[in-house]
Amino acid sequence: MPNNHFKRGELYSFITGKASTAIARRLQKKFNNAGLNLTIEQWSVLYHLWKQDGISQQELCNATFRDKPSITRLVDNLEKLKLVKRVSSKEDRRMNLVYLSPEAKKLQDRTMEIAEETLNEALISVPADQIDICKQVLQIVYDNLK
Amino acid sequence: MPNNHFKRGELYSFITGKASTAIARRLQKKFNNAGLNLTIEQWSVLYHLWKQDGISQQELCNATFRDKPSITRLVDNLEKLKLVKRVSSKEDRRMNLVYLSPEAKKLQDRTMEIAEETLNEALISVPADQIDICKQVLQIVYDNLK
């Protein structure tokens, strides 16, 4: 039994994620203005390493919802920027464990602050309880499809 | 005065748009399974042409929330697929008006059905009133940042 909550005219925004695109663009612009030479995708990898350093590329795939080739290239580029280092695991030599450089650790506070600021700008005039509902709906959508 | 509704652990999903990514991937998979040789980005351009045929590339930029180079390339690829045609405007010779081919018109019903089906799968077990709130929040976010 389909819900059919979406009339045709409303369908587009939801599928193409205009809101999250707008957030990501604003955040990227703020990074650039702050002189941070960092893409949002690179930042999203660092984000998970700040939570737990030294995880494998496969774990980064799961955490960031990206496939293996994407993580390979992102880690390549982060290595070029000297922000992370691959260390092959001694327990399982197939695995690369990805470690933050000291320089990358320094980026955490500043970039998280900018990210929070961006979200606050995005959510101006949205009541807190509606934000909560929105987060819950998006979580269910993700769980339904992942 | 910042809202600070987002704890660090919740911030990531909202910025990277995991839910809309999941929707787009599911829709792309359904297109592929249906034998439709069409990317979601290409479909999103056709989507607006189905609403109004013969609009300019600039109008497609506004409608799809993409920049001009992106639309140039998408229209390039849609032309290669013989789904649209550029016709330079007689009133303003700088403008290309983009027209659907008969073949593209045939795609509308089938792809819109698949898109609606995808959204219904995404929204299983989400109450209608919460979907409405979520749509409103995302619209405000978009308006706040665009």
Next chain:
DNA sequence: TTTAACTAGTTGTTTAACTAACTATATGCC
């Protein structure tokens, strides 16, 4: 009228997503 400023679209470059095909290591079964 011609010059400046603006608008529509294109091209080049870098980064990233997705698929498929690949290498190397690990695991499990006979």
Next chain:
DNA sequence: GGCATATAGTTAGTTAAACAACTAGTTAAA
């Protein structure tokens, strides 16, 4: 042990996004 299978990661090719620099046509003002 040896073979099949699974897992971790890489490489190649196509499509797309973001940005800067560009061409060409239009508008407006000196």
